[in-house]
Amino acid sequence: DNPVTGASGWGLFDAIPGWIAIQGDLEIQKGENAVSDLGVAGNGLVELAGRENSGIQQTVTVAEGQEGIYLLSLDHARRRDDNWIASFDVLVDGVVVASVDTSVQGSVQQFELEVALTEGDHTIAFVETSRNDGRGTLIDNVSLVATGEPLPPPPPADTLSFSDEADGRLVDLGNGSWSIPLKFLPLGDSITYGIEIGPAQANDTSLGGYRDDLWQSFVAQGILIDYVGRQATGPDNLLDQNHEGTPGIRADQIANYLAAQLPSFVPDVVLLMAGTNDSYQQVSNAGETTPQDIERLINIILAENPDAQIFVSTLLPQDPVNPRNAEALPGLAVANQGIMDLVARLNADGLTNIHLVDMSDLSLDLISDVGPDNRNDDGLHPTDEGYTEIASRWYDAINQAFADLGLVLEGDGNAIDSIIQNVIGSTGNDYLIGDARDNDLNGLAGNDILDGGAGNDSLTGSFGRDLFRVSEGNDVITDFDPSSDFIDLKGTGFTSFSEILAAAEQQGSDVVLFGDVAEMGMLTLEGVLLSDLSEDHFLYDSGDTAISAVTMASSSGNTMTAVSHSGEAEAHGEIVALYSDADWFDSDGGSRESMMDDRDSGDWSDNGVDDYSQPPIWDAWT
Structure with a gap:
């Protein structure tokens, strides 16, 4: 009608x-x-x-x-x-x-x-x-x-079922425990949304920003996090796309609406990155008002959940080649100092669940270029590599804070009886991990991750976009959907799609992938045509990079190890002196005991280094 x-x-x-x-x-x-x-x-x-x-x-x-x-x-x-x-x-x-x-x-x-x-x-x-x-x-x-089909029978005694539950589950048969994943609220503006803008590309709203890299890092750690928020955007292989990032929004505007929305989220962890638009839009006294608005946001979150772990980011650098950014930089510096002072004050007041994550020293190489027409939003958003670096800093800060406070990122664990061999997931997003036995894992509804572990496993994603992780044993994926599902072959030795195709063949109505590398067994995709598979369906380790390391000792006796993924690692005497100088750290905005990434030649020359060569991009300093 x-x-x-x-x-x-x-x-x-x-x-x-x-x-x-x-x-x-x-x-x-x-x-x-x-x-x-x-x-x-x-x-x-x-x-x-x-x-x-x-x-x-x-x-x-x-x-x-x-x-x-x-x-x-x-x-x-x-x-x-x-x-x-x-x-x-x-x-x-x-x-x-x-x-x-x-x-x-x-x-x-x-x-x-x-x-x-x-x-x-x-x-x-x-x-x-x-x-x-x-x-x-x-x-x-x-x-x-x-349909005329009856209701399914109750699960047998060796099957753990969450089919009546709405919240996703992290189930690890190898560890003998299950838990409800912690809820993560990515909160902010277009950088949280994941927009990448520059002279070489248009607004790409399919990007996941830092969210996809961070989510994948936790998955690799065997941890499922539950992103929450009213929005859902990102690449297809980001199975959990929820967030609360609104392009163009200021910190004060977030504070004006957040209290009304939080009851529907109830986050355990908040990733707060807001205030860039306050300085960019040249709000009056943005340097002073932005930290005040950040404190308002923190208080609103704590009022809803006093135990929430709140990670507060400083504001990212902006490329001064764009005149609009150059005008914003003084307020940006004041705002960043104010955010640092705010978190320090809250910590001194006993709020140990407020954590500073310093993003202010990201290299401008990780910020989008400024084009010849000085488009307003050039030099403001991170590049894809920049988002990866932001995710790395969130990841390190979260792991460190949880370790310091004795908290568990997996959520509160519940023991699984040793008789349990098979798992049926919830209607939410699950992460189901098998053990050395032959497991039957069914994700049910939601966007699920299924990892059979060792043994000969049967993996069923059911509805939604699913990610299948395979390694040892002869595994069968019963319902792989080329329109929505993915296969994670990281760690199996495959380094290109051509290698995957060379190891696969059509056997009747099924695709069989023979894993002759890294002790991987055989993987069968039931009811799938080999011609329907493309590179986009697989995650695998790139063969273009190698890990190498070099240990360097300074004249003061400090030892550092530089780890490079570029295939080369060189010891530069000048860099040893530079990175072992704690006073230099302080003059650059505070001590950095963990990582000094992507320091370009301008950074070094500004600090009196006259003879140096560009090293690889270092991932860690210890």
């Missing part, structure tokens, strides 16, 4: 037959006016865009004897006049069972999901998650049809 009357083409309603609005109004577009291929004359389309986090919900009743598996389906499209990716969550009984991106502008896409419904009442809801309110997902033709 189409309740819209008149010539406006759209209308707002509290409810329409069968559906009620969630958080605001229910927006209906006339089919003949809707800006997508869903538009049909006389047909009303729901647009999930009435207000922030707007959505619709319907209650359905499963009669006695009708319980079983149902097919939920709908058509969805993004508006043709919207440059932002629209996205929405599908909820059954208040639990997110799928997150959907409407990535093709104006084009109709179909969504289908099998859901298990018992006898009684159930709620079906669709909730907008994209950032651009007023330009949301258009949906139509919602259907819920019984």
Whole structure:
């Protein structure tokens, strides 16, 4: 039905037959006016865009004897006049069972999901998650049809199941424990969003900024973190894309809205990087007001969760070649000193859960170049390498703080009985890790990571975008989806896609990958064509770099080890003296006992080094 009357083409309603609005109004577009291929004359389309986090919900009743598996389906499209990716969550009984991106502008896409419904009442809801309110997902033709399949039987005694749980799980059979991942809130502006802008590239909103590098670092550590926030953006292989980064927003503007949103996040860890726009937009007295706004944000977070670990970043450098940045630099320096002083004062007051992460000394080589036209936002955002460095600093600071405070990044552990050999995940994002036995791991709904460990394992991602990590044993991926899934072959010895193809062959309807390197066994992708696989489906170690190290001793007896991934490591006498001079550290903005990355020639010459050559990019100094 189409309740819209008149010539406006759209209308707002509290409810329409069968559906009620969630958080605001229910927006209906006339089919003949809707800006997508869903538009049909006389047909009303729901647009999930009435207000922030707007959505619709319907209650359905499963009669006695009708319980079983149902097919939920709908058509969805993004508006043709919207440059932002629209996205929405599908909820059954208040639990997110799928997150959907409407990535093709104006084009109709179909969504289908099998859901298990018992006898009684159930709620079906669709909730907008994209950032651009007023330009949301258009949906139509919602259907819920019984498939005739019965409900699945209860899991056997050797299977641990979280199928009734909404929150993701980190399950490690090798360690014999499971936990609920800590919730991480990336909070800030376009740098948190992940925008990279420069003369050589346009605004690329598919970037994950530092978030994808940080997430991958924790995954490699066997840790699952749960990003939270109203927005969901990033590359496809970032399985958890939630964040609270809004391009162009100032620190005071974040403080004005944050209190109302935090109850829906309840973060355990906050990555706070805000204030760049205060100086960039040349707000009056930004140097003084930015630390005050940062303190407001800290107080708002602590009011919601006094135990939250809050990591506060200083502001990134801006390339002064752009005149607008040059004008902002004095306020930027004042703001950074104020942020450092703020964290020191809070620590002195006993708030040991507030941590400073200094980003102020990033090399300008890691900031986007300034083009000949001095575009306003040139020289402001990090490059891809810059985002990687930011992620590294977050990662080091988080690990160090948790170690110092005796906290556990994996979350509170729960013991797993030794009889458990198989795992069924939750409807959230899970990280399931097997042991030396033959495991059956099923991620269920959500974007999951499945790692069979040793043994001959069966890995099933089910719904969502999934990452399969394989190494030893003969593993089978039962439902690899080339449109959404990925395979992590890091550590197996593969260094190129051509090597992967050379080790793979089509056997009937399956692809078999023979791992003749690093003691990797055989991997079978059931129901997959080799021709459907591309380099984008695989993560592997690059063969272009090698790790080398050199240990250097200063005249004062200090010893340092420089680790290089460029394949070369040289001892430069001048650099030894430079890096062993604590006074020099202090003059550069405080002691740096861990890393001095990407110091360019300008940095050295400013400190009296006359004879030097460019070393490799050092990853660590000890």
